[in-house]
Amino acid sequence: GLAVRVAREEDAAAVEQIAKQYIAGQLALTDAVKQFAKAGCQAWTANLxxxxxxxxGDEGKIMAAVTF
Structure with missing residues (x-):
């Protein structure tokens, strides 16, 4: 773990943008995790x-869904 605190306020638009950058290979995982936490993202799941x-985000509410 990176011991990063997750922000209480959720920013779905920021999560979607970060996700697209990460999936495109523009962000390293460590940087993406830190940015997701700042945007209130608590978890992600991939359906291969x-x-x-x-x-x-909080309580499992979907903030963004991005295809890869």
Whole structure:
């Protein structure tokens, strides 16, 4: 773990932008994790069959879904 605190305020637009940059290879995982935390993203799950990653915030609420 990176011991990064997750912000209480969620910014879905920022999460989507960070996700697109990470998936495109423009961000290293460490940098992406720190930025996701600042935007309130608490978890993400990948569905390899559907080629989609769901990014969620508090209580599992989906903030962004990005295809890869």
């Amino acid at each position: 069959k559907r080629h989609i990653v769901d990014f969620s």
